[in-house]
Amino acid sequence: MSDYHTPDFTKVPTGILPFPPVEDVFVADQLELANHLHPLFSLDISTVNPAGADMIVMFYEPIEGLVLFTFDYS
Incomplete structure (x- = not known):
């Protein structure tokens, strides 16, 4: 028998806001x-x-690099 525990991904962990x-x-x-x-989660x-x-946010960028290449930094 293993002590490995599979997380229950149907429940949101404490401290995370999806x-x-x-x-x-x-x-x-x-x-x-x-x-x-x-925003995926805070x-x-x-x-x-x-x-x-404080809160930090994890983002998902559907088209990788799109913001970088379309934003005018001047």
Whole structure:
């Protein structure tokens, strides 16, 4: 018998917010970024490090590099 435990992917782990609203992820004058970057989940940093008190966001970019090549950096 193995001690290996398969995670239950049907349950959201504590501290993770799946598919956060774009209004909570992007600042008001950059909401158009939601057309290119899709927020997958937000993670409460304090679940990893109790000294942290903020959220980080993991994005999915459906077309890799599209934002990089279409944004005017000048």
